[in-house]
Amino acid sequence: xxxxxxxxxxxxxxxxxxxxxxxxxxxxxxxxxxxxxxxxxxxxxxxxxxxxxxxxxxxxxxxxxxxxxxxxxxxxxxxxxxxxxxxxxxxxxxxxxxxxxxxxxxxxxxxxxxxxxxxxxxxxxxxxxxxxxxxxxxxxxxxxxxxxxxxxxxxxxxxxxxxxxxxxxxxxxxxxxxxxxxxxxxxxxxxxxxxxxxxxxxxxxxxxxxxxxxxxxxxxxxxxxxxxxxxxxxxxxxxxxxxxxxxxxxxxxxxxxxxxxxxxxxxxxxxxxxxxxxxxxxxxxxxxxxxxxxxxxxxxxxxxxxxxxxxxxxxxxxxxxxxxxxxxxxxxxxxxxxxxxxxxxxxxxxxxxxxxxxxxxxxxxxxxxxxxxxxxxxxxxxxxxxxxxxxxxx
Numbered sequence: 001x002x003x004x005x006x007x008x009x010x011x012x013x014x015x016x017x018x019x020x021x022x023x024x025x026x027x028x029x030x031x032x033x034x035x036x037x038x039x040x041x042x043x044x045x046x047x048x049x050x051x052x053x054x055x056x057x058x059x060x061x062x063x064x065x066x067x068x069x070x071x072x073x074x075x076x077x078x079x080x081x082x083x084x085x086x087x088x089x090x091x092x093x094x095x096x097x098x099x100x101x102x103x104x105x106x107x108x109x110x111x112x113x114x115x116x117x118x119x120x121x122x123x124x125x126x127x128x129x130x131x132x133x134x135x136x137x138x139x140x141x142x143x144x145x146x147x148x149x150x151x152x153x154x155x156x157x158x159x160x161x162x163x164x165x166x167x168x169x170x171x172x173x174x175x176x177x178x179x180x181x182x183x184x185x186x187x188x189x190x191x192x193x194x195x196x197x198x199x200x201x202x203x204x205x206x207x208x209x210x211x212x213x214x215x216x217x218x219x220x221x222x223x224x225x226x227x228x229x230x231x232x233x234x235x236x237x238x239x240x241x242x243x244x245x246x247x248x249x250x251x252x253x254x255x256x257x258x259x260x261x262x263x264x265x266x267x268x269x270x271x272x273x274x275x276x277x278x279x280x281x282x283x284x285x286x287x288x289x290x291x292x293x294x295x296x297x298x299x300x301x302x303x304x305x306x307x308x309x310x311x312x313x314x315x316x317x318x319x320x321x322x323x324x325x326x327x328x329x330x331x332x333x334x335x336x337x338x339x340x341x342x343x344x345x346x347x348x349x350x351x352x353x354x355x356x357x358x359x360x361x362x363x364x365x366x367x368x369x370x371x372x373x374x375x376x377x378x379x380x381x382x383x384x385x386x387x388x389x390x391x392x393x394x
Contacts, residue, residue, distance in 0.1 A: 033252060034144075035251075036142055037113045043128055049078060049081060050080040050206060052083040060204070062127065063078065070157060070240070072129050080206065081096055081099045082097065082099050083118050092208055095199055097196060100113075108193045109248070110150075110250060128244040130244055141232055143229070143230050146249045148249065149223055149250075150220055151244070152219075153180045154216045155183055155240055156183055157182065158181075159242075160239060161237035162234060162236055162242065164235075165232070166221065168228055176191075180242060185215075
């Protein structure tokens with residue numbers, strides 16, 4: 001119901017002349033000089049207001065006047081919205097709660113939105129019992145500097161003293177004590193005022209138990225100037241009955257949002273970590289890396305040595321700036337095996353009958369030459385005769 005009621009304006013004694021906006025802080029930031037309806041999430045785990053959803057009554061489950069050892073579980077009385085009063089007791093509409101939980105700002109407080117409404121989830125919490133035993137809990141504040149913080153309670157069975165401990169981002173603390181009276185009485189503590197005065201008490205069968213004179217109170221606290229408030233602890237005295245209804249602050253700086261969570265004395269923390277700010281934009285996916293092809297193997301040396309295999313291509317580099325890692329590069333193909341080297345040709349016989357290792361020009365016939373067929377010998381003989389004839393003519 002908080003988010004639904006954003007951007008209501010108010011003016012009051014804490015105003016400096018500027019108009020201020022009511023903001024229900026979730027995840028994100030609000031501007032300075034902002035009225036903040038503190039998100040309480042799991043802090044609010046009980047219901048003390050009968051609401052009307054369509055034509056269906058959703059009845060309270062926590063009695064407003066204690067009972068059963070001040071645990072609020074007796075089949076006693078609760079509050080009701082104006083829609084319930086119009087349906088069940090029209091003469092008592094003025095003594096019922098606003099249908100949307102909104103209390104316009106006045107000379108004592110800014111706009112306030114409590115955690116109940118006719119159109120809210122029927123399973124959602126409206127308030128919190130602070131029991132006589134283990135009677136303390138904490139809740140996170142949207143981190144900011146504040147000029148005022150208001151906490152809302154009602155008491156019964158003569159009321160109770162409440163101690164509030166404010167914790168700041170530098171670990172310093174501040175303690176304030178207020179007296180929350182029985183809700184049939186008016187407050188006497190100057191820091192306490194009536195937020196919702198002169199309410200009727202309703203039974204679980206939606207009939208009037210008492211027509212008027214019951215109140216929900218606000219307690220005003222002045223936080224330390226210039227310090228960022230992050231947490232508030234609520235502790236109660238040993239006597240009386242106490243129910244917590246919510247908190248509103250007047251921020252004087254940018255506001256960091258939180259999801260509400262509570263820690264009971266001796267218990268575990270509720271779901272309510274501070275929000276670290278909006279998520280950054282998703283990076284563009286990096287291009288897939290391409291592995292370089294492997295280097296081809298060198299040609300085989302003479303004598304038929306096999307060329308070495310090519311080097312495998314390296315993995316592709318991750319795409320720059322992307323949120324997705326580039327795919328690994330393709331492995332380079334193995335280099336082609338080098339061809340076997342050609343064997344050196346055998347040289348012809350040298351002049352002194354030795355075999356040349358290169359391209360010799362000797363005339364001696366090698367053993368293989370001696371195996372020439374007869375026609376070859378005839379040719380050689382004619383060549384010899386022609387040579388002798390020329391010498392003689394000279």
